[in-house]
Amino acid sequence: MTIRKLKLYSAAAALLAGLGVHAATAQTLNVAVPGNDMATLDPHRASATLDKNVINWMFNGLVRTAPGQFSLDTIEPDLAESWTISEDGLTWTFALRQDVSCQGDYGPLTAKDVVYSLKRAASPETSSYAGDYAAFEEITALDDHTVEIKLANAIPTVLGLLVPFNGGSIICEAAGEALGENFGRNPVGTGPFAFAEYQSQQYVRLIANEKYFRGAPQIKEILFRYLGSDSSRDLAFQSGEVDLVNGRFEESWLNRTAQLPDTTVQVLGPYELHQLHLNMSQPPLDDIRVRQAIAHAVDRAGLVAFRGEMLTREATSVIPSGYLGHEPQDLPEYDPEKARALLAEAGYPDGIDLKTVQTTLPAMLTTMEVVQAQLAEAGIRLNFELVDHPTFHAQIREDLSQVVYYGAARLPVADIFLTQFFDSRSIVQTPTAVTNFSHCDVGDADITAARTELDPEKQKALWADAQRKIVEALCAVPLYEMGQPYAWNNKVQFAYPLAGSLNLSPMIDETTRLAN
Amino acid sequence: MLGFVLRRLGFAVVTLFAVLTLVFFVIRVLPGDPTVVILGDQASAQSIALLRERIGLDRPIWLQYVQFLGGALRGDWGTSLVSGRPVIGEILNVLPHTLELTAFALVLGVAMGLPAGIWAAVNRNRIPDYVTRIVSLLGLSAPAFVSGIVLLLVFAIVLRWFPVISSGQSTDLWGKLRDLTLPALNLALIMAAYVTRVTRSSMLEVLSQDYVRTAMAKGASGTAVVLRHALRNCLIPVVTVVGLYLGILIGNSVLTEIVFNRPGLGKLIVGALNQRDYTMLQGMMVIYTLIVVLVNLATDLVYGLVDPRVQYK
Secondary structure, eight states: OOHHHHHHHHHHHHHHHHHOSOOOOTTEEEEEESSSOOOOOOTTTOOSHHHHHHHTTTOOOSEEEOTTOOOGGGEEESSEEEEEEOTTSOEEEEEEOSOOBOSTTOOBOOHHHHHHHHHHHHOTTTOTTGGGGTTEEEEEEEETTEEEEEESSOOSOSGGGSSSSGGGSOOOHHHHHHHGGGGGGSOOOSSSEEEEEEETTTEEEEEEOTTOTTOOOSOOEEEEEEOOOHHHHHHHHHTTSOSEEEOOSOHHHHHHHHTSTTEEEEEEEEEEEEEEEEOTTSTTTTSHHHHHHHHHHOOHHHHHHHHOTTTEEEOOSSSOTTSBTOOOOOOOOOOHHHHHHHHHHTTOTTOEEEEEEEEOOHHHHHHHHHHHHHHHHTTEEEEEEEEOHHHHHHHHHTTOOSEEEEEEOOSSBHHHHHHHHHSGGGBTTSTTOSSBOSOOOTTHHHHHHHHTOOSHHHHHHHHHHHHHHHHHHTSEEEEEEEEEEEEEETTEEOSSOOOBOTTSSOOOOTTOEEOO | OHHHHHHHHHHHHHHHHHHHHHHHHHHHHSSOOHHHHHHOTTOOHHHHHHHHHHTTTTSOHHHHHHHHHHHHHTTOOOBOTTTOSBHHHHHHHHHHHHHHHHHHHHHHHHHHHHHHHHHHHHTTTSHHHHHHHHHHHHHHHSOHHHHHHHHIIIIIIISOOSOSOOOOOOOSHHHHHHHHHHHHHHHHHHHHHHHHHHHHHHHHHHHTSHHHHHHHHTTOOHHHIIIIIIHHHTHHHHHHHHHHHHHHHHHHHHHHHHHTTOOSHHHHHHHHHHTTOHHHHHHHHHHHHHHHHHHHHHHHHHHHHHOTTOOOO
């Protein structure tokens, strides 16, 4: 190579390098999530995790879980400074902070805005969570900074419905009215970050809300990017184009990412509970011995070893641990011999065949393949009907699967999980159906009584009874709990320990820093 | 020629109508509907029923079809069932990104494939021919998501010449080129392989013709013979492949768009299919059909430019 050519090549390389990698300013936090696009950023409408992830940084509730925490035991004031409860527990009065402004030019937040927002959350016309607020009989502004909520009957958690999650996120009336149907594309809240821009299939850009009542955020901009390809999302994190990434549900991802320099890897809560729902309405699963056989054939420890011990832990009940009212249960031990004996006793010495509608979503399919192999040891043959994910959701609700493998996290109160999965009113293919795939009804009385029980201890006892009965009847076989894998560059500095967040993204607020 | 174009456009309308009808019914036969996506998996049967009523999914399918056709004729493609945003707006938002990517890929594909094919043909059964054939076979066999990751690893992670996120945000020319180069190269690889192989075989055939031998005999240089006499005559099959392939490129862009994190039609259609977003899928099918029909028409017209013997009746 001649000197001249060498010079030419070096110049070209320098030019390309100069053009090269995005050098994001220190003030911009780049976040990447798996997914293609945003659906809506209206907190009362949004149901997709990706949408909730970004809503998390824009809104406040009357109360909130402590920063970095998701347990309802940590509830503390947010927009409300304090609150009082009437003796019958049915009237709640909230005194609001007086220094809160709506983002943009929508003025100060007053009690009128809170009333508007909660009524909006309670209306099926404007909210996907209207059902949660059915007991909110009257919501009134007593003065500019006092809100009163009257309940028709006691409900398991009032404060849980007033944290900035789903319907609890407070929207300013002027913005809600001015933007109407377009609110989901131009959300306006009171939180540390304000919506600035949305680029279809690319990103949502948030900017610091300099008027935030707890102080102006130190991070000035958040680029929330939709990067659908797992591999290139990892590469973007590796190249430094992304500071905070929502990872893959794989132990190997956690291990590999933890090897990168200056990187923190953490599994955040709340944990999803994965279980097998057994359709008790039809043979052979209507026989308790067959369900017991399945429960004894499942090796929970083996599943946790397969999915990884950083990401998952063994399930302990039919609701996730850490939920208000969760009570660990004695789950059937792994014993394939006993499983075979039970099957023989039930009249199936040659084993049984069960139809399972199964999604092809890789993380769920691989787990079920392991379960299939475990059950086969005991002579229980799971015959998969493999379908894409939307078809899976449709067919399990049409009662077409004898065994339904489902993973879920909910507002961390026992009532919601128990009601949706085990209350007979939620049985699929009924007018009030939700996700009771097993046709379970053994916990009905306790679940109903707990819902309106005012004494917290009695309420917990009722929930514990419901869990015990559901486990004994084996409506479902709990498998494991799985958290949210996240990784971030150590430039991102959180001011408090992170356990997780209800909206499944780490809380980024006025205290979060981006070091140079 | 005008009559030819008009007649072809007439056929296009019939094709569009047939595709629309087919798509309308096929996506509704698929199990699953958008309501669970919109309301989330905690929705009760009641709220799902309410929503089905609100967005009209409870009406008889023929009525939905008539209403849809009526809207389509008035230019109203409806709003996305999932996001509530106008379908046409969503498509037009991302269409330029896909067109830009495919156009650049097309140029790169031809720019790489044509010379390689000629080079292989004139060096038939010698080392350059073998090398070209093996490389083009590799190009044909490597799926876009594998070649894409390899390109990213080499050029974005090791050499750091290009960004991993080619999101097409830059407004200046350099920025645009930087965002576009790797994805376009990735998309162009398969096309270049096709073009190479077709050019090679077409050129070999032309080179065996009498007039080429005559040109050689009168003493013209090898380069002049190939470029001035043979090239234009070997282009007809190449134009056919390029035309056919443009439609395929637009369809194939989905993997490249996802791997390189670019917005585009491919990402939109995958999302719409996963969410059973009927209105969006319908709108997208119209766009895809239109593109394929127009590209085919353009290909037919290019024949005339390349070969004066082609006449349009």
